[in-house]
Amino acid sequence: MQTSDAAEPAGEAAASSPYSGFRLGKSLVVAIDGPSGSGKSSVSREVARRLRAAYLDTGAMYRAVTLHCIATGIDLEDRVAVEAAARSIELFISTSPDRESVTISGDDVTAAIREPEVSSAVSAVATTMGARAELIRRQRALIAGAGHRIVAEGRDITTVVAPDAEVRILLTASEEARLRRRGDQLGGTQSEAQLKQQVTERDAKDSTVVDFQQAADGVVTLDSSDLDFEQTVAAVLGIVRTVAH
Ligand code: DC
Numbered sequence: 001m002q003t004s005d006a007a008e009p010a011g012e013a014a015a016s017s018p019y020s021g022f023r024l025g026k027s028l029v030v031a032i033d034g035p036s037g038s039g040k041s042s043v044s045r046e047v048a049r050r051l052r053a054a055y056l057d058t059g060a061m062y063r064a065v066t067l068h069c070i071a072t073g074i075d076l077e078d079r080v081a082v083e084a085a086a087r088s089i090e091l092f093i094s095t096s097p098d099r100e101s102v103t104i105s106g107d108d109v110t111a112a113i114r115e116p117e118v119s120s121a122v123s124a125v126a127t128t129m130g131a132r133a134e135l136i137r138r139q140r141a142l143i144a145g146a147g148h149r150i151v152a153e154g155r156d157i158t159t160v161v162a163p164d165a166e167v168r169i170l171l172t173a174s175e176e177a178r179l180r181r182r183g184d185q186l187g188g189t190q191s192e193a194q195l196k197q198q199v200t201e202r203d204a205k206d207s208t209v210v211d212f213q214q215a216a217d218g219v220v221t222l223d224s225s226d227l228d229f230e231q232t233v234a235a236v237l238g239i240v241r242t243v244a245h
Helices: 040-051 058-070 077-090 114-124 130-147 157-161 175-185 192-208 229-241
Strands: 028-033 053-059 090-095 102-106 151-154 167-172 220-223
Touching: 028 040, 028 157, 028 229, 040 053, 040 151, 040 229, 053 058, 053 130, 058 077, 058 090, 058 102, 058 114, 058 130, 058 151, 077 114, 077 130, 090 175, 102 220, 114 130, 114 192, 130 157, 151 157, 167 229, 175 192, 220 229
Parallel strands: 028 151, 028 167, 053 151, 167 220
Antiparallel strands: 090 102
8 A cells, every 4th residue: 555645835935936837737747867866856856846746756665665675574685575575565655845754554764764774775676677667656656646746756767657757857967976965965974985885886786777877868968066956956947947838
């Protein structure tokens, strides 16, 4: 079973955003893919707020299945068991950009899924095709549940989950910028080697099943290496305006 709250009205910033009424009443799916540390999550969340759209962090769903396997003693190398876990997990993920919340069977795991132990193990779930198929199915249901006004981000949203999205963006950044951002995000608690393991090596593993390094046909590439947060949000909104008219 899986539920999600509908996009709640965002805060005042969104109410006054020039984009809050953009394409109201029409489908507006903004699909954003990119590697770890590209700034996808924070940028996508803010873009959703400004558009008064829902927000879906699909990586959080892979992380939740991983945590569930670790916590219940499911062997992450056992593909059949991992797929079964993905199917049976009672997973809730908020699609409000103003409320980050993930629960498993009612237990709040919002913080736990960000622990390094989960980050190091999550590729095992991401590379289990049966688990992917189940999570993709749930992600499509969440997009439909949000009335197709949503910013959805991950690794295969532009190509597999929502290839017919009105807007499709590949958000990239240099390796140096990505390592720095992920390090800042984790509050400087990780060594350089740990960061490399969580960013570069994880991306290399995940790339074996989904291509998020090269933009597919019709996908706009946005390189954020030299952009700050606000500039990246503005660039994404600029692409939304240009592409979805
Ligand atoms: O974005 P993130 O670091 O929270 O993603 C966690 C993992 O999930 C990452 O190893 C890649 C995988 N993932 C995926 O394979 N497909 C997605 N759509 C989203 C994430």
